[in-house]
Amino acid sequence: MRVLLFELKEGLMIALRAIASNKIRAMLTMLGIFIGVTVVVTMSTAIKGIDNSFQQGISSLGSDVLYIDKWAWFSNVEWWKMRNRKNITMEEFEKFKNLAKLPVAVAPVINSVQTVKYQERRVENVFINGSNADYVKTTNFTFAEGRFYSEIESNSSRQVAVIGSEIAKKLFPNLSALDKTIKIGGENFRVVGVLAEQGSFILGPWNPDNQVYVPIGTIFKNFASNRWRSITINVRAAGPAMVEETKAEAEGVMRKVRGLSYDQENDFSINQQEGLQENYNSVVGVIQIAGLFITGLSLFVGAIGIMNIMFVSVKERTKEIGLRKAIGAKRRTILAQFLLESSVICLVGGFAGLIAAVILSMLINQFIPTSIQIGSVVLGISISLITGIISGLAPAYTAAKMDPVEALRYE
Amino acid sequence: MNIINIEHIAKIYKVGFEEVHALRDVSLKIDKNEYVAIMGPSGSGKSTLMNILGCLDTPTSGKYEFKGVSVSDMSDNELAKIRNKEIGFVFQTFNLLARSDAVHNVELPLIYAGVPTAERRERAIQALIDVGLKDRLHHKPNELSGGQRQRVAIARALVTNPSIILADEPTGNLDSKTGEEIMVLFHEIHEKGNTIILVTHEEYIAEHAARIVRLKDGLIESDERVERRYIPKTKNTLVT
Structure with a gap:
């Protein structure tokens, strides 16, 4: 040695x-x-x-969430076929919510792109997420300050907003955003909550950190063009083990809501983050x-x-x-x-x-x-x-x- | 006791389909403290004999005993060990490492002998002082004269205290005056009790030896004790 x-x-x-x-x-x-x-x-x-x-x-999206949408995220269905599908409406959402028994939370979602301002500061092209109070249950959000908007606020379409961490950083670099009034597409909204950092850059505008969350009614009220757009229904299963069953039920319920007969194919898609993965x-x-x-x-x-x-x-x-x-x-x-x-x-x-x-x-x-x-x-x-x-x-x-x-x- | 005892040694090289008999049948005994010159014209087999004596090569047939131990069928590694411990080589072209100073060149064999750094440094410096290069310890070969380079090579040969010194045309690349000085140095080394084998083709160099072995066509032509040439009794003037 x-x-x-x-x-x-x-x-x-x-x-x-x-x-x-x-x-x-x-x-x-x-x-x-x-x-x-x-x-x-x-x-x-x-x-x-x-x-x-x-x-x-992807984990900020939640692995047990289904997205019922007019569009399929990944599929070989021709785009024009999907374009010709009927829009998913709020009425359909209400029916779906009443019929589906397995989900722990169901939320309608519509996105509108707007400029967000606070005094002199502004952020362009922000995804404004309109939904109801149950939306937060379909996510894994954590809060830096405040809370998500309540059922009362969402049902009465109150002008309140929850903002993502990046938006908060840009609009309120060194003060608390809570209870401040911001302008979304020119309309006044009161900030009731600020998200802690959730997602990652890779999702771009879909990153929760770059979004603003408001009651869905405020979107229809303030940004009228959205009234004729299709919504997405976010469905959260009771844990990853229940995803398949929940999906099967959701498909059945949605077909029933749409009144499809057995020989008609689905005129909607059920998406999962799995496809993304x-x-x-x-x-x-x-x-x-x-x-x-x-x-x-x-x-x-x-x-x-x-x-x-x-x-x-x-x-x-x-x-x-x-x-x-x-x-x-x-x-x-x-x-x-x-x-x-x-x-x-x-x-x-x-x-x-x-x-x-x-x-x-x-x-x-x-x-x-x-x-x-x-x-x-x-x-x-x-x-x-x-x-x-x-x-x-x-x-x-x-x-x-x-x-x-x-x-x-x-x- | 014989240091070297070779009996009926032959060496055959194959060159293409031809066999070259470099050595046919050579027997030789060399005792401790002998000073032997091996002479012969080119092609006589003296280089081959020297390579075999120096354990750089093994004979095709015959017996070679070095200090009573047979080396004819030793492995490469065993031969390397014998060369390292028992034999000091001095070459015509000095063969020093060009980018290393005198001390490093001399300590090289001690590295392969596994001597620790401090000790080998000391021994290398002493060997250089012994050959008269006290002031040239950290000179590189290209900063030394031909005679000085050969002295470094001699110091390298002596540093391991080998049983024999094998010198192959040590003055071949030197002018005659410098060559003489080197021969005086060999004389002194012999006086100290070392055994020297000198390979040369020049009579006046061979005259320094006490015994001359002449080779011709792979055979020993003559092997005789000779009257040694007069060596000045004064110490080597270069050694100061």
Whole structure:
């Protein structure tokens, strides 16, 4: 063991001397690994960041919520067929609510895009979510301040609003939004609640943080064009295990409400976040495969570069190898010397790559929340070490099995 | 006791389909503290003999005992160990590591012997002082003259206290004056009780030895004790 440690240390010293005596060449060689590791680590960090945001976002939607809609989120039904479907109306919602027994909450939803203002501050293109007091039960909302609007407020279409955290940040940068009067599309609304941060950037305008919630009646009252639009019915099942049953019941009830006979197909769609998840998985899967391929390729090129340089280095130092063998270097000593040399080159390149990846991730963090994972660091280091050993193996073996007599005679 | 005892050694190389008999049948005994010159024209097999004596190569047939131990069928690693501990090589072209200073060049064999850093540094410096390079410890080969380079190489050969010093044309790349100085150094090394085997094709270099073995066509042509050339009794003037 001590002999091995001694040889390792001496081999390392020899390798470092060799690298130091050829700095520019070593640096150019490192570049291949540097780029490879930078790309791998940045890539995996970014994907992890997107993934985290998505999971967070999707969980804010709730995994046991069904969305009865005129439109299917993901389907192969032709869009014009869906366009020709009847709008879902408030009357249908009321009937549905009375007939469906399984849901824990049912809420009608309509969205209107408006500008929201508080004094001089304004946010454009905000999704104004109109619903009833039960809406909050179809979500997993938590509140930073205040409360959701009440049943009385929603039934009497009171001009009250609950605002998302991002909206609150933009309109009330350093004061409480509670009980302030904001203007939505020019109409006055009183803020009764502010959501805690819920979702994630990845949902864009659908992110609850970027929305404003008002009683559905106020939408119809203030923004009249919405009276002829289709609403969505949000249905919350009594837990993930009940989703399928609730869905089956919802389909039956909806058909009954619509008066469809047995030979007519559904003129509505029941959507679930599951579809979103599947769609996302397939997209991210493609990104990951493409990323893996590109980074794998750059590492492969880097490895070939190192192998090439190591072969040149062995050839160049044939006489030195002969001498070392003549004065007592064993095969494994020579093998270790060259393996260490390529490993050191790769590790240094890898570390530099990691540092670059951290900096890059910080830059990307301006757009996507990323965080360097310990796993990525370990990945980067092990990739560079393995590349070093693999690309150094063949040249080192060539050196180790050289005949000292031949090597000494080499000019 | 014999340090080297070879009996009926032959070495055959295959070059294409042809077999080259570099050594046909060579027997030789070398005792402790001998000073032997091996001579012969090129192609006589003296390089092959030296490689075998230096455990860099193994004979095709015959017996080679080094200090009573058979080395004819040793493994590569065992040969490396013998070379490291028992043999000090001095080459015609010095074979120093170009980018390393004198001390590092001299301590190289001690690294492979597993000597700890502090001790090997000390021994390397002492060896360099012994060959008269006290002021050149941290010079790199390209900052040294030919004679000084060969002194570094000699220090490297001596630093492990080997049983034999094997010098292959040690003055071949030096001018005659510097060559003489190196031969004086070898003389002193011999005086201290070392065993030296000198391979050369130059008579006036071989004259420094006490015994001359002449090779021709892979056979020993003659092996005789000779009158040694006059060596000035004064100490090597370069060693100060």
